Amino acid sequence: MYSQRLRQLRKAHKLTMEQLGEKIGIAKSSYGGYEAESKKPPLDKLIILAKLYDVSVDYILGLTDDPDPKVERKNLNRKTLYPWDGYKLTPEMLDPIRKILKLVTANNN
Known part of the structure; x- marks a missing residue:
C-alpha cells in the first residue's frame, strides 16, 4: 500500500524519483525500491x-485514508476509543489505569 x-504523492508534487x-x-535507486x-x-x-x-x-x-496529519491530533481531544487486547477503551475507562500508574511510579521514586 505504501x-x-x-x-x-510524488507525482502530485511533480517530482522525479531522483529529485525526491x-x-x-x-x-x-533506494527511493525506487520504496x-x-x-x-x-x-x-x-x-x-x-x-x-x-x-x-x-x-x-x-495506508492506515488511514485521510491525508491531513492535523485530523489525528484533533481526534485525540474527542472521546476516542483506544484499543487494548481486543477491547476498546474510552478515556473514562483509562482514568483508573492512569491513577494506578501514577501510584506505582510515585512509589518507585
Whole structure:
C-alpha cells in the first residue's frame, strides 16, 4: 500500500524519483525500491516524507485514508476509543489505569 501512496504523492508534487531522493538524502535507486515495495522506508525517511508532503505517516502506510496529519491530533481531544487486547477503551475507562500508574511510579521514586 505504501508504494502506491508514495508514487501518488510524488507525482502530485511533480517530482522525479531522483529529485525526491535528493530531497530526503537517498539514492534514486533506494527511493525506487520504496515505490516498488522491494525496500521498506525506515521510520526517519517516512517522517521526512510525511513532512514534505504535509500528510501523516499513517496516510503513507495506508492506515488511514485521510491525508491531513492535523485530523489525528484533533481526534485525540474527542472521546476516542483506544484499543487494548481486543477491547476498546474510552478515556473514562483509562482514568483508573492512569491513577494506578501514577501510584506505582510515585512509589518507585
